[in-house]
Amino acid sequence: MKSDVVSPEGFRCDGRRPNELRRFNCDMGTASGGYAGSGADGAAYVEQGNTRCLVLVFGPKEPSMRSAVLHDRATLSVEFNIASFSSGERKTKLRKDKRLLEMASIIKSTFESVILMSSFPRSEITIQIQILQFDGGSLHTAVNATTLALMNAGIPMEDYVVACSAGFGNGHPILDVNYTEEGMDVPVISLGITPRSGKVILLNLESRLHLDEFEKVVTLARDGCTQMHEILDTAVRSSAEALAR
Amino acid sequence: MDTEMGEAEHAMLHFVTPGETVTADTVFMRGHGTYNDGEELVATVAGVVERINKLISVKPLRARFSGEIGDVVVGRISEVTQKRWRVNMGARQDAALLLAAVNLPGGELRRRSESDELQMRQLLSEGDMISAEIQGFFQDGSASLHTRSLKYGKLRSGSLVTVPSSLVKRSKAHFLHYTLSPGLHVDVILGMNGFVWVSKGSKDANKKGDVPNSTQEDADALYANVNEPITNEERMAIARVSNCILAIAKESELITEAFILLVHEASLRIDCKDIVANSKQIIDAAKMSY
Amino acid sequence: MSGEQFLSTSERTFVVNALREGIRVDGRGAYEFRGLSIELGGGGFGSAEVLLGKTRVLANVSAEVVRPTANSAEGFVLFNTSFSPMASPAFEAGRLTEEEVLVSRMLEKAVRRSRAIDTEGLCIVAGEKVWSIRVDIHVLDHEGNILDCACIAAISALLHFRRPDVTVEGDQVTIHPMDERNPIPLSIHHIPICISFGFFDKGERVVVDPTHLEEQVQDGDFIVVVNTHRELCTMSKAGGAGLDVARIVQCTEVAAAKAAEVTELIRGALTKSNEIKK
Numbered sequence: 001m002k003s004d005v006v007s008p009e010g011f012r013c014d015g016r017r018p019n020e021l022r023r024f025n026c027d028m029g030t031a032s033g034g035y036a037g038s039g040a041d042g043a044a045y046v047e048q049g050n051t052r053c054l055v056l057v058f059g060p061k062e063p064s065m066r067s068a069v070l071h072d073r074a075t076l077s078v079e080f081n082i083a084s085f086s087s088g089e090r091k092t093k094l095r096k097d098k099r100l101l102e103m104a105s106i107i108k109s110t111f112e113s114v115i116l117m118s119s120f121p122r123s124e125i126t127i128q129i130q131i132l133q134f135d136g137g138s139l140h141t142a143v144n145a146t147t148l149a150l151m152n153a154g155i156p157m158e159d160y161v162v163a164c165s166a167g168f169g170n171g172h173p174i175l176d177v178n179y180t181e182e183g184m185d186v187p188v189i190s191l192g193i194t195p196r197s198g199k200v201i202l203l204n205l206e207s208r209l210h211l212d213e214f215e216k217v218v219t220l221a222r223d224g225c226t227q228m229h230e231i232l233d234t235a236v237r238s239s240a241e242a243l244a245r
Numbered sequence: 246m247d248t249e250m251g252e253a254e255h256a257m258l259h260f261v262t263p264g265e266t267v268t269a270d271t272v273f274m275r276g277h278g279t280y281n282d283g284e285e286l287v288a289t290v291a292g293v294v295e296r297i298n299k300l301i302s303v304k305p306l307r308a309r310f311s312g313e314i315g316d317v318v319v320g321r322i323s324e325v326t327q328k329r330w331r332v333n334m335g336a337r338q339d340a341a342l343l344l345a346a347v348n349l350p351g352g353e354l355r356r357r358s359e360s361d362e363l364q365m366r367q368l369l370s371e372g373d374m375i376s377a378e379i380q381g382f383f384q385d386g387s388a389s390l391h392t393r394s395l396k397y398g399k400l401r402s403g404s405l406v407t408v409p410s411s412l413v414k415r416s417k418a419h420f421l422h423y424t425l426s427p428g429l430h431v432d433v434i435l436g437m438n439g440f441v442w443v444s445k446g447s448k449d450a451n452k453k454g455d456v457p458n459s460t461q462e463d464a465d466a467l468y469a470n471v472n473e474p475i476t477n478e479e480r481m482a483i484a485r486v487s488n489c490i491l492a493i494a495k496e497s498e499l500i501t502e503a504f505i506l507l508v509h510e511a512s513l514r515i516d517c518k519d520i521v522a523n524s525k526q527i528i529d530a531a532k533m534s535y
Numbered sequence: 536m537s538g539e540q541f542l543s544t545s546e547r548t549f550v551v552n553a554l555r556e557g558i559r560v561d562g563r564g565a566y567e568f569r570g571l572s573i574e575l576g577g578g579g580f581g582s583a584e585v586l587l588g589k590t591r592v593l594a595n596v597s598a599e600v601v602r603p604t605a606n607s608a609e610g611f612v613l614f615n616t617s618f619s620p621m622a623s624p625a626f627e628a629g630r631l632t633e634e635e636v637l638v639s640r641m642l643e644k645a646v647r648r649s650r651a652i653d654t655e656g657l658c659i660v661a662g663e664k665v666w667s668i669r670v671d672i673h674v675l676d677h678e679g680n681i682l683d684c685a686c687i688a689a690i691s692a693l694l695h696f697r698r699p700d701v702t703v704e705g706d707q708v709t710i711h712p713m714d715e716r717n718p719i720p721l722s723i724h725h726i727p728i729c730i731s732f733g734f735f736d737k738g739e740r741v742v743v744d745p746t747h748l749e750e751q752v753q754d755g756d757f758i759v760v761v762n763t764h765r766e767l768c769t770m771s772k773a774g775g776a777g778l779d780v781a782r783i784v785q786c787t788e789v790a791a792a793k794a795a796e797v798t799e800l801i802r803g804a805l806t807k808s809n810e811i812k813k
Contacts, residue, residue, distance in 0.1 A: 029307075041309060060309065060337040062323075071385075102640055105633070109774030113755070116280070116289055121385045123337050151263065154305030156278060156289030159264030189770070196264040196287070199738065199777025203757070205770035206644055211791055214767060215784045222780055236262050236291050240306055 005169025005184050013181065014049070018174045021164070021224060022049030022137075024231050026145070028152045028239045042153025046145035049178055050135035053142050055149040060123035074120035076112050078127045080104035080142070086134040087179075103139060104129070107146060110192060110202045116156045125155060136179035139190045139204060140165050144232060151236060161201060162232060163192035164224030166217050168209055173220040191221035195229040198222075261288040261303055268301060276302025310336045310410035310438040312388055316379045317419040319400070319436030320390070322369050328362055330369055332377070334438045335410065338387040342369075342377060346391035348398070348467060368468045374400040374442065376434050395467075396420055400434070402472045403444020406487045408494035410439035414501070421502045422446055423486070425509070431482050433490075435500065443487045445479050485509065485517045492524035507531040542751050550752045554740040561588075561746060566789055568744045571797065573691050573804040580718065581696030585688040588746065589678035591622075594688035595671045596696040600710065603658070603665040610657020610665040614642045616672045616685070623677035638682050641769065642672070642689055645727045645760040649768035652693065653722035659701050664708060666698060668721065679747035682758065686729035691801050695808065696721055725762040726801065727769075728794035732757040732786055738776040741786060743793060757783070759790040763798050 006012055016022070025047040042057035060074055068075045080103040084090055107129065115125070127149070129142045140163035147161050167177040167186040174181065177188045187209035192202030200222070209217065261267055267279060267286045275281060278290045279302060288294075290305035312318065312334075320334035322342075331339040344365060369375065376397050377390040392398050413435050421433040423446065430446025475483075489508045493500050511530040512520050520527060550560055559565065569588030577584055581596030603609065616639040618626040626632060646652065657666040670692065672685050697718030700711045733745035733753040745753060755775020760768040767787060772778070 042307065062333070062337075062339050098640065101636070105636070106771075106773040111774070113774040113776070120337055122387075151291040152307060154290050154292070154308035156280075156305075157263045158280065158287070158289060160262070194264065194777055196282075197777055199779055200772065200783060201774065201777045203770055203772040203783065205767060206648055208649055208766045208768050211761065211765040211767055211787055214787055215780075218780055218783065233262055237260060240260055240291060 003184070005167075005181055005186055006172045006174065012174060014178060016176075018172045019220060019223075021176045021227060022051075022178065024048055024228075026148060026232070026235050028148050028236065040153075042149045042151070042155070044145045044148035044152055046141055046148065048137055048141045048144070048176070050133060051131070051137050051141045051178075052133040053138065053145045054130045054132055055142065055145040056128045056130075057125065057146075057149045057153040057155065058128070059125035059153075060120040060155070061125075063122070063124035068124060069122050072121050073117040074115075074123045074125050076108055076115065076117070076125050076127070078104040078108040078111075078129065080107065080129045080131075082131040082134060082138070086131050103142070106139070106202070106204065107142060110143065110161060111146065111150070111157075113201065114157045114159060114161055114194065115150065116158065119156055134179065136177055136182050137165050137190075139163070140192065143192050143202065144228060148232065148236065159194040159196045160229060160232060161192050162195060162225045162229040163190060163202060164221050164228050165190045166221035166224060168213050168217050173213070173217045175220055175224045187217075189217055189221050191218060191225060193222060193225045195226065259294040260292070261294055262291045263287075263289050267294055267303065272299060273301045274299050276300045278303030278305060307409075307411070310334065311386075312336065312379050312437060314379055314381055316415070316437040317376065317434070318379060318388075318390070318438045319374065319376050319405070319434055319440035319442050320438070322371050322373045322375065325365050325370060330365070332375065332390060334388075334436070335407070335440060336388065336438060338385070340379070340388035340390050341383070342375070342390045342392070346380060346389070346393060348393060348395070350468060369399060374405065376400055376436070376442065398467045399469075400442050400444065401469070402475060403432070403442050403483060404487060406441040406443060406490050408439045408441060408490060408500060409497075410437065412494055412497070412500050413437050413439060413441075414499055416501065418502055421505070423506060423509075425482055429478060429482055431479075431486050433486065433505065441490055441500070443483050443490070445473060445475050445483065481517060485512065485520070488512070488517060488520035489527075491521050492527055495521060495524045496528040498528060504531065507534055510534070542748075546748070547752045550749060551735050551740075554735050554742070559742060560748060565740070565742045566793070568793065568796070569746075571687070571800055573687065573801060575691060575695045575804055575808040580713075581692050583688045583692035583695060585684050585691065587680060587684040587687070587744065589676060590681060590684045591674075591676035592681065592684045592688040593673040593675055594685070594692035595673075596692045597669050597671070598696075598698045599667045599669065600659065600664050601667045603662065606662040608658040608661035608665070609654040611667040612647050612652050612654065613667065613669045614639055614646070614672065614689070615669065616642070616674070618674045618677075618681075621676075622674045626674075626677070634681065638672070638674075638685055641682055641729060641758060641760070641771065642670075642686060644769045645686060645729055646670075646689060646693070649725075649727055649760070649762075651690070651723055651725055651727050651762075651768075653724060656722040659708060660703060668693075668696075668698075677747060679750050680731055680744050683729050683731050683744060686727070686760070687797060687801065690726055690728070691804065693721055694723060694726070694801065694805055725764060725766070726798050727760050727762050728797045729758065729760045729769075730790040730793050732759070732790075734776050734778065738778050738782065741782065743789065757786060759787055761787070761790050761794045763795055765791050 027045045040056040045054045063069050080100045131138050143163035165177050167174050167188040169186040187207040190204040265288050269285045279286050288303045292303045292305040295302050318334045320332035322330050323333040324331035328344045330342040332342050377392045379388050380391040381389045419435045423431045432444050432446045434442040508531040511527045572586045574584045583594045585592050618635045620626050620628050670689050700716040702709045733742050734755045758771045
């Protein structure tokens with residue numbers, strides 16, 4: 001009937017162990033090949049398990065709206081979209097719009113404190129996030145993809161922002177929660193850190209989690225972030241080998 | 246060219262990512278692409294570390310064109326405002342072309358009157374293509390251009406090709422002239438910002454430089470909006486050269502005067518419209534014929 | 536931020552330096568709430584006016600019978616916020632500020648997503664008639680921490696609210712007027728309390744219930760919604776100064792303690808209003 005999030009043998013519904021990340025894959029600089037026409041300055045494509053996300057970065061460039069110009073720093077605008085074909089059923093408006101605005105606002109606040117905004121007065125940086133396939137963890141996947149895309153665009157940041165999610169099911173903290181698990185009423189913490197300082201810059205919880213379990217779950221998420229950092233860094237360096245002249 | 250870069254040189258490239266400490270030695274000064282975290286110098290972009298004497302900077306792998314004083318650029322007028330035009334040259338902000346920085350019809354040393362301000366659109370209006378030189382920068386980082394020499398000004402009789410700005414390196418010649426065959430000339434203006442103007446060539450190989458006493462006709466001709474008559478053959482030549490430049494960009498090779506010619510030669514056996522699709526073969530062939 | 540005044544550098548340094556000494560500008564301790572007063576019943580059942588320091592928020596709950604979505608057997612809980620221009624020069628009538636969006640989002644998450652209210656209990660006839668509960672929040676005065684104040688107002692109003700009694704006989708649905716039959720309170724599973732933290736000095740100093748001045752100076756914020764069962768319902772931090780995990784865990788403990796205090800105050804206010812009625 002109600003299946004366990006973690007089976008007695010210690011496996012989750014997709015065969016992973018509780019502290020295992022999903023398979024990760026990314027591609028930076030899809031801009032040079034595929035997106036040159038759109039004029040994107042940076043692009044990155046990330047796959048975390050079955051969740052797929054594409055981020056395009058434009059700028060710093062002349063602001064589209066005069067009213068948005070700040071005299072001493074850049075303006076950041078973020079758009080978050082979920083494709084209608086991204087989940088099991090086709091939905092033209094996947095979830096209420098407010099939810100998407102909320103995600104965009106979270107990502108904007110997060111990156112505004114990491115990008116060196118004062119380097120580009122009177123300019124605008126636009127981040128367009130597109131979730132192409134949705135299997136849970138879209139927030140943290142989008143954050144990782146955005147970090148890569150910003151790096152691809154050469155926009156200076158104090159540090160990476162790496163993100164990961166962790167949840168709690170059957171008495172076990174579990175890492176990198178997928179859609180099925182989210183549906184099993186597993187509370188999920190999405191965590192984003194700046195690896196250099198190890199400090200938390202993004203924390204999002206929207207379902208009930210008991211305080212006594214909190215520390216375990218958030219620590220697991222933080223460890224997941226550290227693993228993600230190594231993975232992302234390796235990916236950036238190998239893509240650089242290809243581009244270096 | 247870059248494939249000839251030795252393995253040793255390649256290994257010496259110090260590649261860093263944001264948040265990574267570049268050096269903890271306080272002797273160095275920080276340049277672009279870094280910030281101070283206590284005593285350490287930390288990278289802010291993913292790129293290669295450059296050290297010039299005591300200045301350390303990190304050059305990002307990709308960045309928008311910023312330019313330096315003296316760079317030749319090609320741009321498009323995006324706005325006409327009081328006493329200046331705003332020019333889109335693919336940089337972080339639109340550049341400014343001041344009214345005081347252009348040649349006005351009617352002589353070199355004329356004072357700018359009010360009627361000049363009101364008639365700015367008759368000289369350059371939105372959408373016009375120009376070639377210019379970066380004169381300086383404003384405090385907020387935007388560039389200030391000038392077209393004070395006769396080789397700069399409104400561009401006609403050709404088409405624009407956009408390439409990544411990192412593929413155009415500073416050189417002596419940005420105004421290129423190719424005589425592809427007797428009577429068939431193509432001019433190429435290589436903007437440092439990656440905007441390249443390929444146009445019908447002028448009959449003589451020498452373009453006019455700074456001529457102290459320009460005549461009325463020369464100045465008037467500067468802002469004409471009419472294209473010169475172009476034959477089909479010339480159009481094909483312009484298209485072919487444009488595609489060659491795109492092919493070079495696709496293979497991420499540096500775009501130089503000599504290389505464009507080599508690639509053009511190598512492309513002659515292929516249909517003009519297939520040049521970009523077969524860019525790899527053409528570029529390889531061009532490199533072999535060095 | 537149109538009518539909002541900017542803050543001078545000396546004011547900022549004053550606030551931060553005071554915190555370094557362990558003192559807040561209004562003399563409170565770091566984990567002290569301002570004076571909280573909850574007035575219930577001013578506008579009938581389901582109305583609450585909350586004063587937190589000088590921040591004043593009014594909440595009103597009303598109920599309406601509507602058709603449910605598809606064939607569901609659940610009612611609705613809707614939140615509507617309005618930041619009155621009299622609250623602050625920064626609020627313009629009709630213009631949605633980012634703060635307003637934040638408050639309405641957090642209220643939805645805290646109360647609705649955490650399933651504080653039993654929506655199945657709002658069903659009258661499955662697939663045909665359900666109760667739609669609407670909570671209207673009016674911000675009357677802005678002196679910092681509108682979010683916590685609005686949350687207390689909303690939850691107090693919901694606890695105080697009584698809906699008309701309904702009898703269903705076969706196809707016949709009778710909604711009894713309030714004077715005929717005693718109205719029924721909503722079925723509320725748990726009481727979520729929102730606690731906002733402000734951070735200063737690169738995350739070194741943390742305070743609870745920031746004033747308007749402190750909000751303008753802070754490096755970052757952190758919002759925790761927790762109930763008396765020590766369950767975290769919602770947590771939100773995006774941007775601002777980075778925080779150590781240890782600091783975050785510490786904050787959750789503080790939030791739990793504060794939530795317990797506030798819940799006591801709410802219960803006190805409810806008892807008082809029930810006594811007045813008798």
